[in-house]
Every structure is written in structure tokens, then in C-alpha cells.
């Protein structure tokens with residue numbers, strides 16, 4: 232506990248609001264997946280989102296970069312409201328990085344090309360400049376030696392670190408993680424979590440759907456519990472784990488902590 | 491393994507592989523005589539080859555006539571290749587004036603020379619060269635074929651024919667049908683209802699009509715609708731018909747590829763902030779087209795052979811020229827030689843396309859798929 236408290240205290244949270252979700256609802260056809268979501272994220276916050284499978288965690292963070300469209304309420308990201316306006320969506324997507332459960336690297340491009348692609352085509356950098364940045368982040372995630380390989384030649388853990396580097400190359404202000412370690416073999420989880428911890432220590436604003444409770448305890452400043460499309464409870468990690476308020480949270484925690 | 495260390499025990503020598511699987515005999519036994527039924531089939535096939543191959547070789551080579559320039563030279567009972575030799579120039583160029591055929595040769599030679607660097611691994615500016623071949627080369631080729639500029643004599647499209655015409659029809663069809671097909675395939679998957687229904691309507695219309703009908707319509711019906719005095723070149727009309735027809739097929743092939751790309755690829759491209767067209771051209775299409783190379787080449791090969799249908803609207807492609815040639819009283823009765831020659835030329839082109847596509851598939855393979 233003391234160690235995690237020490238880690239956390241090094242990471243500052245500013246007053247500046249990065250994401251503001253107000254009264255947001257979403258339906259898939261008839262199915263009401265997200266119900267009245269209200270969430271404010273400040274710059275530098277590390278938020279862990281947990282909850283049973285199918286509770287709408289993925290859908291919620293995918294609404295933040297408009298991979299999913301919401302039907303009611305407001306989502307404001309870095310001062311821009313998400314509407315059907317394509318330019319606004321592209322502006323927000325430039326500032327919001329996303330890491331997926333299944334990596335979603337581009338298999339026809341090398342690791343370096345995967346990373347340099349968006350800086351070249353979205354940020355309009357020169358190839359040289361983009362590749363320098365790509366190498367910088369590949370070093371940060373500790374796989375510069377794989378730059379010339381194709382994703383299919385890497386292990387799952389390496390692929391996920393490339394995926395993180397690829398997002399970071401766009402210098403995002405916010406990073407979204409959707410179960411980044413749940414498709415990985417156990418021995419590879421740590422190498423990915425290490426990269427994420429480092430990112431948090433550098434002050435990145437992060438929203439992370441994960442069931443890695445160790446990560447939540449050391450890194451998060453807030454843990455959110457979702458069930459059936461609602462935010463049931465949110466609190467600092469110590470209080471969340473030691474003193475959960477709702478029965479559903481207690482049940483969920485008892486289920487995951489027994490594994 | 492322990493025996494190998496102990497002194498008194500000689501290690502067992504490696505067993506030689508079972509006799510049945512090594513050498514020519516082994517191969518024969520494994521592949522041709524592995525079971526009684528298999529052996530029976532093998533023997534039957536050998537007999538069939540025995541009764542069919544020698545006569546063919548005898549006809550095509552041993553008894554064949556090569557020298558001479560009239561049908562009188564063909565008296566030995568085998569194939570009369572003299573016929574093909576004498577008419578060769580027409581088979582290649584149709585009614586293109588003989589003293590101008592260098593222009594055709596030059597155009598095709600230029601294409602070959604321009605394409606060679608594309609096959610050289612280390613050549614640096616392949617994309618630019620490719621763009622040149624697709625955009626500038628057709629203009630050069632057109633002026634070489636048609637003339638009427640740069641001091642070149644005008645040669646009407648009605649005089650074009652033979653293999654030259656076949657290659658023009660197929661080349662234009664292939665080069666134009668692929669991009670149109672890609673746009674149609676993307677349109678068919680679009681979220682915009684109007685774009686989507688236009689594309690579906692277009693594709694389904696052209697897929698529902700036989701090519702022969704399309705060609706007839708273009709040559710017989712279209713002129714009826716045009717205002718008096720306006721004429722569109724017959725070859726151009728046929729080309730437009732072929733391109734629209736083929737693009738509908740191409741669209742369906744490409745759509746198959748688009749559907750096979752995992753949703754995660756679209757999402758990753760979107761999440762990076764790539765616009766629709768960038769994500770399509772940089773991420774989705776390169777993967778989708780790679781997946782459907784066999785289908786694309788298949789369509790190309792079918793198109794290459796379908797070009798022979800232009801015969802019915804009075805354009806003389808390779809096959810048309812050959813048929814015209816053996817209808818000539820001077821060479822009556824040499825249809826077989828003509829058809830064999832046509833088959834050989836078509837086979838060479840189609841086989842090359844198929845072979846190239848396999849090479850391309852191997853080259854584009856980038857390690858095993860993981861997601």
C-alpha cells in the first residue's frame with residue numbers, strides 16, 4: 232500500500248477537464264446499453280473501469296472517440312463536443328489514442344510503418360521525422376530491434392507494446408485501453424503493464440478497462456465499477472477495494488478476487 | 491541414447507528410410523500404385539497417353555509442313571503451319587497497313603521496357619513508374635496506334651485487329667475495370683443510402699446481362715439513340731461495354747475482400763484519426779486486394795478470353811482474324827491449325843497471368859495471421 236501510495240503521489244492531477252460526459256445514453260437498436268453516464272476526467276487522471284462482461288465498459292470508452300455513436304447526452308473531449316460533424320470527430324481522434332484487446336496492428340505493414348503511418352498521413356510529418364518519432368516510442372516500449380519485422384512475426388506481448396507505441400506516436404492527450412492484457416498469455420501481461428505504468432508516471436490521462444486489480448491499486452487514482460450499462464460506484468482504489476459501498480460491487484469483487 | 495555412451499554397446503545405425511518412399515521407385519509406388527484401384531487408373535491413363543500423344547506429335551511436328559508459302563506446300567499429311575506462317579502478320583495486326591506495323595511493335599515494346607523495372611527488387615521509384623504506365627503510357631500508345639498527329643498517318647480503328655486488338659481490348663478492360671470495380675465495391679458498403687443503392691443497381695444490372703447482349707446493344711442499339719450525325723467509334727463503344735460489364739464483376743470480387751478484413755482494422759484506422767479515404771487506401775484496400783488476387787486474376791483471364799466475343803459485332807480480334815483466314819478459299823480446310831494456334835496464344839497469355847498472380851501472392855505474404 233505504501234509503495235502504491237508513493238507511486239500515485241508522484242502523478243499530478245490538474246484542474247483542467249479533458250473529458251466531460253453528461254447524461255449520456257446509448258442504445259443498440261432496442262437494447263439500452265448505456266444509461267445516464269456522467270463522468271468527468273481531469274488532465275493526468277488514471278481511471279480504471281471494471282465490471283462484469285457485457286456491462287458496457289467497452290461501449291462507453293468507444294463512445295469517447297466515436298467508434299460508437301451515442302444517442303442522448305453530451306460528450307466533450309478536450310473542449311470539442313462529439314457530434315456527427317466529421318471534422319470534429321477527426322480532431323478528437325487525433326488527440327485520443329486507443330489500444331485494443333486484440334492489438335489490431337496492420338499486418339501488411341512493418342512495425343515501423345505501423346507507427347509512422349498516422350504521423351505522416353494525419354499529422355502531415357515528413358517520413359524521416361515520423362520514423363524518428365516512431366523509433367523513439369519503440370525504444371520507450373523496449374522493442375526498437377523489432378522495427379523492421381511484420382506484426383505476424385511478434386509475440387502477443389510485443390504486438391501490444393507496438394500498438395501502444397503506435398498510439399503514442401500521435402502524441403495523444405488521452406489514452407484509452409480496452410482490456411489490453413486479456414488476450415495475452417500470463418507471462419506477457421507484465422511487460423505490457425510495465426509500459427502502461429511508465430506511461431501513467433509520465434502524466435498521461437488514461438482510461439483503462441481492465442481486470443488487473445494490481446494495476447488498479449498501484450496506478451489508478453479512481454476505480455469505476457459498471458454493471459448493466461450504469462456506473463454503479465466510483466472511488467479511490469484503497470476505498471474501492473477495502474470498503475465497497477454497493478452489493479453488486481461487493482459481489483463482483485468477491486468473484487474476481489477469489490481467482 | 492544411454493547406449494551411445496557405454497563402451498561395449500555399438501550404437502544402432504540409423505534405419506534407412508522405408509524403401510517405398512525414396513527414389514523414383516518409391517515415388518511411383520507412393521503416388522501411382524498405392525492401391526489396386528490407383529494402379530488400375532494409372533495403367534488406364536498410361537494407355538490413354540500412349541494412344542493419344544504419339545499421333546499428336548506426329549501430326550504437329552514430324553509430319554508437319556513448315557516451308558513454303560502456298561497450300562501446295564502442304565502435302566505430307568501433317569499440320570500445315572505454312573498457313574499460320576503466311577497469315578502471321580494478319581493474325582498479329584489485323585488489317586493494319588503493313589508498312590506501319592512498326593508503330594504497334596514500338597508501343598508494345600515500350601510497355602515491356604517500362605514494365606521490366608517493376609520486377610527488379612531494388613528499383614527505387616516503382617510507384618511513379620507504375621503511375622506513368624497507367625496514366626501517361628496509354629496516351630502514347632493511343633497516338634502510336636491511331637496516329638493523326640506527330641506526322642503519323644491516321645489508321646482507323648476499323649483496321650486494327652488480330653492479337654493487337656485482343657491485347658487492347660483486354661488491357662483497357664483490365665486497367666479500367668479494376669478502379670471502377672473498387673469504387674463500386676466501396677460504394678456498395680457505404681453508409682450513404684443513395685450511393686449504396688446506385689452501386690447495387692449498377693452492379694446487379696451489369697451482372698444480369700450476358701456480355702454478348704452488351705456488345706450487341708453497344709453496336710446496334712446505341713447508335714439509334716444518338717442524335718443524327720453523332721457517331722461513336724465502334725471499338726470505343728465495345729470497350730465501354732466491356733469495361734462496365736467487367737467492373738461489375740470486379741466490384742463483387744473486391745467486396746469479398748473487403749468483407750474478409752476484420753472489423754478491428756477499420757476501428758484501428760479510425761482511432762488513429764485517418765479519414766475514410768486514407769483508411770481505405772492505406773489500410774483496408776491493400777489487405778483486401780491482396781486477399782482477392784486469385785479472384786481478380788480469374789476475372790482478368792475470363793475477360794481476356796471473352797474479348798473474342800467482339801467478333802459478333804464485326805471487330806476482328808485474334809480469333810476473328812484466324813477464322814477469316816481459313817474461310818479464305820486459298821486456305822480452306824486448315825481450321826484445325828488456326829484453332830491450335832489461337833489456343834496456344836491464349837494459353838500463353840492466360841498461363842502467364844495465373845503464374846504472375848501466384849508469384850505476387852507469395853511476395854505479399856507477411857508472416858502468419860494472428861488476428
Ligand SMILES: Nc1ncnc2c1ncn2[C@@H]1O[C@H](COP(=O)(O)OP(=O)(O)O)[C@@H](O)[C@H]1O
Pocket residue numbers: 259262264282283284285286287288289290291
Ligand atoms: N454492435 C453491437 N450491436 C448490438 N449489441 C452490442 C453491440 N456491441 C455490444 N453489444 C452489447 O452491448 C452490451 C455491452 O457490450 P460491451 O460494451 O462490449 O461490454 P463489456 O465491454 O463491458 O464486456 C453487451 O450486452 C453486448 O452484447
Ligand SMILES: [Mg+2]
Pocket residue numbers: 288289290409410
Ligand atoms: Mg469489452
